[in-house]
Amino acid sequence: MNFKEVIKNIESREGKRKSYDFKRMKSLLRYLDNPHLGVKYLHVAGTNGKGSTSKFLYSIINSGDYKVGLYTSPHLERYTERIVVNDREISEEDFTSLSIKVLKAEEKIIDDFEMLTYFEFITAVGFLYFKENKCDYCVLEVGMGGLSDSTNVVETQDKILSVITPISMDHMQFLGNTIEEIAHQKTGIIREGVLCTSSNTDPEIRRIVKEKALEKNAPFYDLSDLEILNLEIDKSGSKFDLKFKDEILKDLEIKMVGYYQLDNAALSIMSIMELRNRNLLSLSDEEIRAGVKRAFWPGRMEKIRENPLVLLDGAHNFDGILRLTESFKLFKYEKLTIITSILDDKEHEKMIHEFSKYADKLIIVDLSTSRKTELTVLLEEANKYMSNVSIISSLKEAIDIAVNNSTSKDMIVISGSLYLVSETKELINKSFKDA
Structure with a gap:
């Protein structure tokens, strides 16, 4: 074996x-x-x-x-x-x-x-x-x-x-x-x-x-x-x-x-x-x-790119999201894009609502797990709190679009699920680590 x-x-x-x-x-x-x-x-x-x-x-x-x-x-x-x-x-x-x-x-x-x-x-x-x-x-x-x-x-x-x-x-x-x-x-x-x-x-x-x-x-x-x-x-x-x-x-x-x-x-x-x-x-x-x-723990407020700053965080429940957003004030940025996807057994509407308080744009992506929340459900929830929301199924495409549409003074945060963190890490070398 x-x-x-x-x-x-x-x-x-x-x-x-x-x-x-x-x-x-x-x-x-x-x-x-x-x-x-x-x-x-x-x-x-x-x-x-x-x-x-x-x-x-x-x-x-x-x-x-x-x-x-x-x-x-x-x-x-x-x-x-x-x-x-x-x-x-x-x-x-x-x-x-x-x-x-x-x-x-x-x-x-x-x-x-x-x-x-x-x-x-x-x-x-x-x-x-x-x-x-x-x-x-x-x-x-x-x-x-x-x-x-x-x-x-x-x-x-x-x-x-x-x-x-x-x-x-x-x-x-x-x-x-x-x-x-x-x-x-x-x-x-x-x-x-x-x-x-x-x-x-x-x-x-x-x-x-x-x-x-x-x-x-x-x-x-x-x-x-x-x-x-x-x-x-x-x-x-x-x-x-x-x-x-x-x-x-x-x-x-x-x-x-x-x-x-x-x-x-x-x-x-x-x-x-x-x-x-x-x-x-x-x-x-x-x-x-x-x-x-x-001490270092990957996937926790981990910086994976500069100009624009891209952070990767494993917050995956409502309390974790509160702790994440509390730390946004440590960073100086003009506009914030959040890329997210959330598992179905989480308090996803509360998490989306918290993200909406900070995000100028929210991008919802797909996850390769049966435990995911349907993208249309997350979209419907997000539309209650903000207008600049989109679904981009491909994580790679979502990251590329977010980076290309951001200035060097903006910030991008990828968070909402450890599955999302894991899939992002798989893409890092292939997409924008050395961009």
């Missing part, structure tokens, strides 16, 4: 979501000699910001003298980007060989359980790879929810941190139709006595997260426990000092752009500082500074 055949097998499982069953995952892992045991885990759940926060945490620890793994999803360009150790993606050869091990283990449990889901399969490959590489630490990003997510099989004694990034309405068909139900799923990663940190500022959600931490006797800190000092923020990133407890970490700098990335960075730095206070890792202030500065 080669890499392409493995990927075909994995993709055949997508959309065939059945029951989530920890017994199935734990049974599989037993046949694989429990590769998830014996690694120190930093576990990250939330609706928005969990990927960027995971990358900040990973990048900081990676600045020290540690073997550190990073498990994230979804991928934008390659399956192998989901599984990383010390800045090296898993190779296609290793991904293939470990997938074959997972398939063989699955054969042994198939009589008692349904087949592994798409995400369970890749998670098992990740656990094998991190164990094989003798990782000291691993940052695990939850796939969806938390309580029933396959990453939540990690044992309490192996977990050193639970992180809850901002929670909002998303994946309601799986997680529940109220914010309380969704928060219940997200906070399901909080474990007895294990440090918990959060960047939720909404009073009700903050209360829910804090109560869950108290219920689990988990030491709890959130953004109200830190102070950002001497902040300088612009289109290139942020510079600031951070005060937590009686300690001030000076001269911090991040290259990731946006107010929301400042929150993600602050949460990560505070978490690392408290882990250091508890002697759960050893990092110098300079290593923390270096890690934060080096």
Whole structure:
């Protein structure tokens, strides 16, 4: 079996979501000699910001003298980007060989359980790879929810941190139709006595997260426990000092752009500082500074062209769009064109309405997924709020037209779906990267 055949097998499982069953995952892992045991885990759940926060945490620890793994999803360009150790993606050869091990283990449990889901399969490959590489630490990003997510099989004694990034309405068909139900799923990663940190500022959600931490006797800190000092923020990133407890970490700098990335960075730095206070890792202030500065997460306010400025952002739900548009004021531009497409299970009219408050022109494009919202539906919604709206099915054509009709002082933003980000990245080299 080669890499392409493995990927075909994995993709055949997508959309065939059945029951989530920890017994199935734990049974599989037993046949694989429990590769998830014996690694120190930093576990990250939330609706928005969990990927960027995971990358900040990973990048900081990676600045020290540690073997550190990073498990994230979804991928934008390659399956192998989901599984990383010390800045090296898993190779296609290793991904293939470990997938074959997972398939063989699955054969042994198939009589008692349904087949592994798409995400369970890749998670098992990740656990094998991190164990094989003798990782000291691993940052695990939850796939969806938390309580029933396959990453939540990690044992309490192996977990050193639970992180809850901002929670909002998303994946309601799986997680529940109220914010309380969704928060219940997200906070399901909080474990007895294990440090918990959060960047939720909404009073009700903050209360829910804090109560869950108290219920689990988990030491709890959130953004109200830190102070950002001497902040300088612009289109290139942020510079600031951070005060937590009686300690001030000076001269911090991040290259990731946006107010929301400042929150993600602050949460990560505070978490690392408290882990250091508890002697759960050893990092110098300079290593923390270096890690934060080096952190980069593609497809998040990512600049892919100048003159006109073109930004690519993975905001894919209403709360994410609010965080994106808040950061538009960091840029100076005359006219704004937004290229978008949105999945059907999202609050697409609210997202379109928010875009309409800022866009001089809105271009709706097609996506190569059955989960997309029909273009005519998005057009009808957009026409309620603005007049300069068009459908251009071809993403490449939409980008070319937007660029050709913009001046060097204008800005173009491509956002609304991670599928859109992924498809844009595939086009970058072919269309306008070097234009």
